[in-house]
Amino acid sequence: MTKILLDNDFSQVTSITLNQDSGEECFEGLNISHAYCQAKVSLYGGQVLSFKPADQKDVLWLSNNASYQMGKAIRGGIPLCWPWFGPNDKQSQYIAKNPDTEFKAVNHGFARQLPWQLASIEADENGVTLVLVLTGKNQHPLWPNAYRLTQTLFFGRSLKQTLEMSNLSQEDAQYSVALHSYFTVSNPSNVSIDALTGVRYNDKLTGSSSIQQESVSCVGEIDREYHCSDKMTVIDNHWQRRIDIVSSNCQQWVLWNPGTELANTMADIHPQGEQNYVCLEAANTSWQALPAGETVIISQEINVTQL
Numbered sequence: 001m002t003k004i005l006l007d008n009d010f011s012q013v014t015s016i017t018l019n020q021d022s023g024e025e026c027f028e029g030l031n032i033s034h035a036y037c038q039a040k041v042s043l044y045g046g047q048v049l050s051f052k053p054a055d056q057k058d059v060l061w062l063s064n065n066a067s068y069q070m071g072k073a074i075r076g077g078i079p080l081c082w083p084w085f086g087p088n089d090k091q092s093q094y095i096a097k098n099p100d101t102e103f104k105a106v107n108h109g110f111a112r113q114l115p116w117q118l119a120s121i122e123a124d125e126n127g128v129t130l131v132l133v134l135t136g137k138n139q140h141p142l143w144p145n146a147y148r149l150t151q152t153l154f155f156g157r158s159l160k161q162t163l164e165m166s167n168l169s170q171e172d173a174q175y176s177v178a179l180h181s182y183f184t185v186s187n188p189s190n191v192s193i194d195a196l197t198g199v200r201y202n203d204k205l206t207g208s209s210s211i212q213q214e215s216v217s218c219v220g221e222i223d224r225e226y227h228c229s230d231k232m233t234v235i236d237n238h239w240q241r242r243i244d245i246v247s248s249n250c251q252q253w254v255l256w257n258p259g260t261e262l263a264n265t266m267a268d269i270h271p272q273g274e275q276n277y278v279c280l281e282a283a284n285t286s287w288q289a290l291p292a293g294e295t296v297i298i299s300q301e302i303n304v305t306q307l
């Protein structure tokens, strides 16, 4: 069922059901249409699923086999990894102190697996701005603090994404985070990301740390945290387009693709789907302070141009 939420001279925003025919739980989404772009957002996860500037292919990859189920993350778009990135390394310590508790720290935290609220929609000649909010407390034994996340999404010629993380509790907290963008590419073998050359990285597959000597290859399985916050440019030499990504208040870029062997074991990646994206994630991969009563903001802006 669709419902028009905004219809003015510049834009139309409709509420849609994301996975009507799947037989799974139905999730509410938003369809955004503006002279400069088309976009789609899932309220579950507060997740951008699609951003297609006028006359461009979609900037974001979304799996045809993505799962739309509570307790699972949607594969593709820009999942928000929060309040931790990756597996939570505080879990074993917690269990050692509390041997009777049974829980699992889901990979990449809980924000991508909860329904967000739409707080506002505005549109003008430059684009559409959505504000999405997620609040909670005692959400997880490893992150009991009361919190509010405010995500502001601007869809225009570019996509601007801002995440405000507020600790509403009396206790200091720590967070890690990633804006886990799946960028659509013609094939990882056609991609170059020269800004990573010369940057120190941790290779999560080997556990080693090194400096990127030559131009990085995105072919095959790759999972690295690059320690830099410079502007990134993903060049697709076949599609002749560049994706520029500028982040703020993020100390790393994470580069990930599972490669074919691993992707074939992942039910929510359609066959050969891993051949059509690279993830380049604006992130803070190690614990950062989020003091009681304070708000920390990170952001990224994504721009696409034809070469």
Ligand SMILES: O=P(O)(O)OC[C@H]1O[C@H](O)[C@H](O)[C@@H](O)[C@@H]1O
Pocket (backbone or CB within 6 Å): 073, 086, 107, 108, 204, 223, 224, 254, 255, 256, 279, 281
């Ligand atoms: O499967 P997910 O939980 O969505 O994680 C997908 C990937 O996300 C990041 O890029 C991590 O660096 C990878 O280690 C992880 O495999």
